[in-house]
Amino acid sequence: MATKTIPPTPRVEILANSGLSSIPAEFVRADSERVDIVDALNNGTSGHGIPIVDLGALSSEEGLRRCVEEVRAAAEEWGVMLLVNHGVPEELIERLKASGKGFFDLPVEAKEKYANDQSSGQIQGYGSKLANNANGKLEWQDYFFHLVYPPEKADLAIWPTEPADYIATTATFAEELRILATKMFFLLSLGLGLDENKLEAELGGKDDLLLQLKINYYPRCPQPELALGVEAHTDVSSLSFILHDGVPGLQVFKNGFGWVTAPLVPNSIIVHVGDSLEIITNGKYHSVLHRGLVNKENIRISWAVFCEPPREKVVLRPLPELVGEGEVARFEPRTFAEHLERKLFKARVAGSEGKPVCVD
Numbered sequence: 026m027a028t029k030t031i032p033p034t035p036r037v038e039i040l041a042n043s044g045l046s047s048i049p050a051e052f053v054r055a056d057s058e059r060v061d062i063v064d065a066l067n068n069g070t071s072g073h074g075i076p077i078v079d080l081g082a083l084s085s086e087e088g089l090r091r092c093v094e095e096v097r098a099a100a101e102e103w104g105v106m107l108l109v110n111h112g113v114p115e116e117l118i119e120r121l122k123a124s125g126k127g128f129f130d131l132p133v134e135a136k137e138k139y140a141n142d143q144s145s146g147q148i149q150g151y152g153s154k155l156a157n158n159a160n161g162k163l164e165w166q167d168y169f170f171h172l173v174y175p176p177e178k179a180d181l182a183i184w185p186t187e188p189a190d191y192i193a194t195t196a197t198f199a200e201e202l203r204i205l206a207t208k209m210f211f212l213l214s215l216g217l218g219l220d221e222n223k224l225e226a227e228l229g230g231k232d233d234l235l236l237q238l239k240i241n242y243y244p245r246c247p248q249p250e251l252a253l254g255v256e257a258h259t260d261v262s263s264l265s266f267i268l269h270d271g272v273p274g275l276q277v278f279k280n281g282f283g284w285v286t287a288p289l290v291p292n293s294i295i296v297h298v299g300d301s302l303e304i305i306t307n308g309k310y311h312s313v314l315h316r317g318l319v320n321k322e323n324i325r326i327s328w329a330v331f332c333e334p335p336r337e338k339v340v341l342r343p344l345p346e347l348v349g350e351g352e353v354a355r356f357e358p359r360t361f362a363e364h365l366e367r368k369l370f371k372a373r374v375a376g377s378e379g380k381p382v383c384v385d
């Protein structure tokens with residue numbers, strides 16, 4: 026377990042519970058960003074249009090064909106979709122949510138025992154966002170971040186021991202999510218006319234593709250129209266899977282529509298295409314820009330599972346078979362570690378211009 030460290034910024038939970046009526050300046054977004062930020066519970070924008078894909082019929086030939094087509098269209102046109110009948114047992118998801126909530130229900134002092142220490146490279150654990158953008162803005166959230174798969178790479182010593190079932194439940198969930206990730210890579214590969222195993226193999230395959238879990242905890246915010254729970258960003262992952270506690274907040278950006286709020290669909294899992302998949306498909310699949318709104322009334326918790334390629338082992342580059350005649354490769358080859366570096370650099374340099382380039 027990480028030793029207790031003094032957090033670089035106060036936990037947002039403490040700020041939120043201090044009874045303040047206006048939020049500190051570092052949480053107030055730039056004017057240009059604020060034009061369309063609203064209280065997530067008082068939000069007129071509709072989630073209409075974000076594709077919902079039913080994976081229930083995969084075993085029939087006709088069902089498989091339909092899923093391949095729907096997943097391909099969603100990944101190309103939106104970069105985001107909601108999955109239903111995804112195969113992850115509902116009761117396991119309920120236990121996962123209860124144990125994550127149980128951890129965040131602990132007093133802050135108890136959670137601090139798991140604090141990460143970003144300055145020394147210990148990024149796993151309990152934390153709050155550091156200002157790594159040139160604009161210096163902070164997000165209205167605390168989080169718990171840790172690698173959950175493969176089991177032999179997971180450092181159980183930093184996983185919460187409270188609630189008592191956190192470790193067993195989260196490890197079982199990670200196994201199930203890994204199966205769903207394979208299913209998605211399979212469908213996404215077929216959608217581009219590739220061998221069914223191609224995309225997963227290119228992103229690290231069975232042994233090296235990693236699952237990182239980030240539990241986002243968004244406290245109530247007295248001025249939700251000034252703040253963001255998570256600022257506009259694309260994920261660096263290949264795919265990200267998002268679950269939440271039923272409180273709205275997630276928005277995705279769609280050209281021609283603007284910010285679209287993710288609808289609340291029972292027992293669904295949201296899937297984002299991330300940068301790594303966008304790069305190797307030469308932009309055929311779209312890494313979706315998204316952000317999180319906050320609200321005055323309800324705490325919101327979300328569980329984001331990032332499927333990441335290994336940092337150094339594979340080179341992310343447009344697959345030659347996806348660069349058609351007359352097309353150019355739209356991305357330079359890079360390892361995942363290099364991609365992270367580039368994005369951080371851009372965020373530091375360009376973040377002051379309000380460009381959505383932050384890393385998550």
Ligand SMILES: O=C(O)CCC(=O)C(=O)O
Pocket residue numbers: 239241255260267269274275315316317327329385
């Ligand atoms: O809270 C959410 O729904 C999304 C969180 C997110 O985008 C992230 O953790 O990268």
Ligand SMILES: [Fe+2]
Pocket residue numbers: 258259260265315329385
């Ligand atoms: Fe994200």
